[in-house]
Amino acid sequence: MKQDRYDVVVVGAGMGGLCSAALLTHSGYTALVVDKLPFVGGRASSVKYKGFTLPTGALYVETGGVVEKLFKEVGAPFAVRSFPMQLCFRMGGRDYLMPQKGGLRDLMSHFADERETAAVLTAIRRAFAWQEPSMAISLRDWLLQHTQNEKILAIFRGLVNYQCVNFRDMPAGEFIRQLKFATGATAGAHPQGFLALMQELVGVVEAGGGRVWTSTRARSIVVRDGAARGIVVERNGKDLEIAAGAVISSAGPHATVDLAGSGHFEKGYLKELKEKVHPLAYVCVEVSSDRPLVDFPGVMVVPEGRRQMTMMCTSLAYPEFAPPGKHLLQAWAAPDSSFEPLDTAAEVDTIVGDLKQAIPGFDDRAEILHVSYWQKDWPMYRALPGALTQKTPVENLYNVGDGVAPLVPLGLPACAETARIVVADIRQRLKPAG
């Protein structure tokens, strides 16, 4: 078998893997990134389809946060254009614009008296200032201690959908942490799509002497004497062993164990993996129309359907995402459960039914372009934050990405943050071969 050597090899060219490799090569390490798919970015990429630019997963990235800071640190252009962050709630056939200051109180005041509104706001203030709610209770069940008002519950159901998690799956403590973290954050997209953004990181890796190989499947992670020594990949129909001082896996913690062999991991770690690392599911419906299906240029929350839903006429903020004369609406919804077996086709039927109810004249004005169901091995998130640490029991084998997010960030910020944590550890422990 042909052999090669790098300081670090990275499995997976998604946001976590490419951020890791960019930080490493920027610090003088040699790095190789491999991905089985023919394109980079993983669930943070984009494709051209029928003239539209559509995402493979992530729809937007926060601006001014950890991802942008990392891009700046490694010298990668971050040409993300923000969109208006104000939310609009479509409830009971009416639209309610949520003011950016005092928005929650304002929104609730349409549906509840002062006493009921104050009860919920007091509970949230106490959760912010004194103690966060338990992770053992869902946001829905936590709120039910403070209100039975269906409209108020719907408002929170809509807010949690903005974080792409089912109301009943989101732990109350996690929701409060996300609210604290999100304060002041804005979000946006690259006008050419996520693939263009991820190619900026590839440029950093390659400029630093690293390599990014797509269409290259990791067959195994080589472990000897309790330490990771490299990987075996299949490339152009041949197996190739890549030796390395450290291995970073962005393939998800379950896949990392499968690649290395579970016999190399402590039983306690495997127990935690089984108990804590559960992927979260989500659905995106992409719709084409001649005229905008909603006039609001930001995110519209539709919380009262059979499934919680958020939608945006993306082409109002990003005309580049639709061909001339067309508009693109993206609707995101949480299926009934991430953890129970579901009839996924029936879930899509339900979500599309809700969408048709939310948009008058849908059947005459709109055409469904594409439906994405993210779950299992290609999920919305591989796990909620705090499930596992980035280090594994195998020396010099790390995980990065949304399966090992530290407390607080979800999704892409979690990928960047875990890359930063792992590369900081590698820089302390390993010297570049030079």
Next chain:
Amino acid sequence: MLNVDRTRCVGCGLCVYFCPSDALRAWGVCRIVTEDCNECLACIDYCPADALHQSEAGRS
């Protein structure tokens, strides 16, 4: 012949984007429109869940 392993398919629809014959549909799970599929097998490389396979009959 191209087959979908429904136990592996996640319904992400990536295969739909990359099928040059427009022979794939995704609605919670992937489905092949057999009469439109020209067996180019491009979709197999784009499936993140390894759910698309060429059956033995197709190989022979």
